[in-house]
Amino acid sequence: QVHLVESGGGLVQPGGSLRLSCTASGFTLRNFPMSWYRQAPGKEREVVAAMTWIGDRSYYADSVKGRFAVSRDDVKNTMYLQMNNLDTEDTAVYYCNRREPYVLPWGQGTQVTVSS
Secondary structure, three states, X not given: OOEEEEEOOEEEOOOOXXXXXXXXXXXXXXXXXXXXXXXXXXXXXXXXXXXXXXXXXXXXXXXXXXXXXXXXXXXXXXXXXXXXXXXXXXXXXXXXXXXXXXXXXXXXXXXXXXXX
């Protein structure tokens, strides 16, 4: 069964850090272009980061550039999103998904709340 599970969210103070995980089942994550997304209350889902492993190409939204970084553990078939210097504007449910050959059904996501 092909699916993705996000984890690692939580409550963090402004300026803090979190590392989110995206574990893939049923396919080898490194063979597909992957993205992290987030959806804040009342807003549409947006792309946070997009990775194309072949050629090592990456895209980060302007709002997270320099603060967020994507990495991968092939043994665990897991992609990570390291989030540093978090701001209240980063509060959202975070999702991962692959982009090709088709987007998978969305998982539950993981809630990130940045608040003092």
